[in-house]
Amino acid sequence: MAPSKPTSGELQHRVAFDERTTVDDGLGNSEGVFTERFKSWAAFRSRGGSEAVVAARLEGRNLLGVYVRSTAETVQIKADWRMRDVRTGDTYAVRIVDAVSDRYWVYLEAQTGVAP
Incomplete structure (x- = not known):
């Protein structure tokens, strides 16, 4: 079953x-x-997480599914961009961008704990 599209709420x-x-x-x-x-408003959906051993330490990585409204600006997002949560200051590396499957929404996969 395909994930449901977000509502404006x-x-x-x-x-x-x-x-x-x-x-x-x-x-x-x-x-x-x-x-x-x-800047844009976004809906976050958790896509799970993983752990990686980096420099002999265990680091957690969180994968998010992010929906933003499709606009002239948001369709320009590339997989080498960085996304920041304005309120918390958290940064995410954008990994996957799908701006063509849906004409109303741009879907991104963003990950924490990795270099953007």
Whole structure:
């Protein structure tokens, strides 16, 4: 059974989407920094979690299914962008973007505990 689409009442999280841009440091080098592109309301749905051993420590990773309304801005989201929860400051690496299956919603899979 396919997951149900969210209702407008489920759009309870204010998120910002950041794109990695290259900035010249003035010394002939360039560095990648995240630049905020836009903010949107989102519905979070837990997709489970996992644990990974990193540097001899166990780290938890949470996978979220995220729905945002399909707009001219949200259809531009790419899998190398970062999503931030504006209220809590939590950052998520965007892993999967589906902007074509539904004309009303953009579906994302975002993960915590990994580098964006």
